[in-house]
Amino acid sequence: ASKVIKVMGNYGVTGGNKIIELNAEENDSENTSWKKVNKGKELKEINKVKKKFAVEGCYYVIDDKGDLYAWGEDSYGELGIENNNNPEVLKKVNGISNVEDIYANGDSVYAKTANGYIYSWGWNYDGRLGTGSTARQKTPVKLEGLSNIEKIYNNGSAIFAKSKTGEIYAWGSNSKGDTGTGSEEGYIASPKKIEGLNNVDEIIDAIKHP
DSSP: OOEEEEEEBTEEEETTSOEEEOOTTTOBTTOOSEEEESOOEEOTTSOOEEEEEEETTEEEEEETTSOEEEEEOOTTSTTOOTTOSOTTSOEEOOSOOSEEEEEEETTEEEEEETTSOEEEEEOOGGGTTOSSSOOOEEEEEEOTTOOSEEEEEESSSEEEEEETTSOEEEEEEOTTSTTOSSOOSSEEEEEEEOTTOOSOOOOSSSEEEO
16 A cells, blocks of 8 residues: 655655655655655564654654664764664664654764763764764764753754753864863863853754754
8 A cells, every 4th residue: 555654765754653664666865755655564673753863864763662773874873883784774773772862963963862861973073972082983872971961952063962950061173162161172072061051041053953
């Protein structure tokens, strides 16, 4: 039977939040629009998609158990799957659970868990992953010093995390004081609290990731 789905590379998500593996003639790595397909196999191992996210040929879904799955482009480890010899095939991202949201800043990827922890992986120019180094990460790394996080923001080069109590943490490029941490370093490789900011509701002039 035909189904209307959200196309995401080799797979699609139905209006009923089920994952469908598409036949070769119907998949589309360049298009993430809704369209009707006539064939496809439902993936039974994923019960129900809670959230879906696509960026620059990378595709992610979070199911109703908080498990994260990824497929697509994987030039910098942005799928979070080690030794991924066949990135076009959907696989579970290990090392992280209870995922609530996923964000991306180019090829740098961040996930927030239901208890407010942040994990990151992928490209790590200027320490934008917040892992304490500039080394590329192919699997999720939990960021030290961050908990109870509500939102992630970026201004293209610096990354900001807002806690549920309104504290702001920053890391990444700092060549022009981008992080607001007072540091004179060219980049900040680990999250650093911005002193003097409390009870913040929103960060203006930055991209907010829901």
